[in-house]
Amino acid sequence: xxxxxxxxxxxxxxxxxxxxxxxxxxxxxxxxxxxxxxxxxxxxxxxxxxxxxxxxxxxxxxxxxxxxxxxxxxxxxxxxxxxxxxxxxxxxxxxxxxxxxxxxxxxxxxxxxxxxxxxxxxxxxxxxxxxxxxxxxxxxxxxxxxxxxxxxxxxxxxxxxxxxxxxxxxxxxxxxxxxxxxxxxxxxxxxxxxxxxxxxxxxxxxxxxxxxxxxxxxxxxxxxxxxxxxxxxxxxxxxxxxxxxxxxxxxxxxxxxxxxxxxxxxxxxxxxxxxxxxxxxxxxxxxxxxxxxxxxxxxxxxxxxxxxxxxxxxxxxxxxxxxxxxxxxxxxxxxxxxxxxxxxxxxxxxxxxxxxxxxxxxxxxxxxxxxxxxxxxxxxxxxxxxxx
Ligand code: 9MR
Numbered sequence: 001x002x003x004x005x006x007x008x009x010x011x012x013x014x015x016x017x018x019x020x021x022x023x024x025x026x027x028x029x030x031x032x033x034x035x036x037x038x039x040x041x042x043x044x045x046x047x048x049x050x051x052x053x054x055x056x057x058x059x060x061x062x063x064x065x066x067x068x069x070x071x072x073x074x075x076x077x078x079x080x081x082x083x084x085x086x087x088x089x090x091x092x093x094x095x096x097x098x099x100x101x102x103x104x105x106x107x108x109x110x111x112x113x114x115x116x117x118x119x120x121x122x123x124x125x126x127x128x129x130x131x132x133x134x135x136x137x138x139x140x141x142x143x144x145x146x147x148x149x150x151x152x153x154x155x156x157x158x159x160x161x162x163x164x165x166x167x168x169x170x171x172x173x174x175x176x177x178x179x180x181x182x183x184x185x186x187x188x189x190x191x192x193x194x195x196x197x198x199x200x201x202x203x204x205x206x207x208x209x210x211x212x213x214x215x216x217x218x219x220x221x222x223x224x225x226x227x228x229x230x231x232x233x234x235x236x237x238x239x240x241x242x243x244x245x246x247x248x249x250x251x252x253x254x255x256x257x258x259x260x261x262x263x264x265x266x267x268x269x270x271x272x273x274x275x276x277x278x279x280x281x282x283x284x285x286x287x288x289x290x291x292x293x294x295x296x297x298x299x300x301x302x303x304x305x306x307x308x309x310x311x312x313x314x315x316x317x318x319x320x321x322x323x324x325x326x327x328x329x330x331x332x333x334x335x336x337x338x339x340x341x342x343x344x345x346x347x348x349x350x351x352x353x354x355x356x357x358x359x360x361x362x363x364x365x366x367x368x369x370x371x372x373x374x375x376x377x378x379x380x381x382x383x384x385x386x387x388x
Contacts, residue, residue, distance in 0.1 A: 170221070269315050270304040295327060
């Protein structure tokens with residue numbers, strides 16, 4: 001773990017040396033965060049101090065929360081050290097890809113549960129909960145999907161897929177992301193629906209159908225609607241929050257068996273439009289529908305942050321702590337999952353590489369599996385969270 005006192009001293013120095021240019025930073029208002037990463041922390045003396053060495057899962061559990069991470073099966077098969085870190089820090093595991101259509105459905109009439117089952121057994125063997133991601137999505141469809149699925153048979157495929165997969169894991173699943181990312185106002189459809197094959201073939205009714213079928217096949221799993229782009233105070237995210245809330249209200253009012261909202265939380269290190277009040281009030285509105293909330297895919301994209309590892313890590317950590325302290329204030333939030341645990345294995349290495357070619361650092365553990373200040377930030381957020 002990093003020594004916190006030396007961190008704050010270095011940051012302090014940086015701020016005082018940059019006094020002159022600091023005037024520019026003030027003049028450009030909100031954008032000053034982009035120019036002065038240390039000031040971005042709001043409190044230059046922020047020390048990310050943590051008491052004790054207890055892992056995240058224990059700190060979360062002390063508040064009635066669950067902490068865990070996503071992983072691919074091959075990461076764990078090939079990497080005993082990553083496996084050990086996951087077992088030590090996490091209480092819940094979600095397959096990053098293995099339960100998506102392209103992994104599960106080699107052919108229209110064939111299911112292959114090998115990799116998903118390996119991960120389920122891994123979770124059970126190690127006393128972790130297991131989470132399913134995802135039954136209905138517009139991405140990661142198998143090659144054959146486009147040629148085979150059409151308006152006439154889409155409902156049959158949807159029902160068969162959900163029934164087979166949820167039955168297969170019934171009794172083992174803590175929660176299922178039944179529908180993922182169904183809203184995309186930028187697609188220009190009335191109502192803000194995403195132009196997904198499911199919407200195009202079945203209209204918006206596919207959503208309700210998906211929850212009904214999942215509830216019938218696995219009455220014990222918590223059924224989640226999972227969505228991205230809900231976190232910031234931008235017109236795009238505001239629109240999405242409004243539409244998602246309406247969708248949840250409608251589903252609840254029709255008695256649809258939906259139990260929770262998954263807020264993906266792929267945070268952007270450089271984004272300054274974070275409004276705790278608006279986010280907090282959105283979460284309250286969701287909770288008031290009787291829904292639980294899960295942070296399902298947390299990480300901090302550092303693509304546009306400074307090269308300095310020291311500065312970058314502190315900004316990433318600040319984003320974690322600022323975000324989680326707002327989110328965990330809502331008692332309907334029951335779980336936090338990061339999308340990966342260590343910088344050694346993150347989708348962002350490929351999706352948002354840095355122009356300076358330095359490795360991305362979006363997760364709580366570094367690529368040597370050492371705890372970073374982002375880990376401290378998470379630990380602090382759990383330690384300060386109200387009990388539920
Ligand atoms: O992490 C996943 C990556 O390995 C896949 O290539 C990618 C394909 O789109 O999906 C990633 O996971 C996504 C998740 O399933 C849904 N929310 C966004 C995640 C990051 O793209």
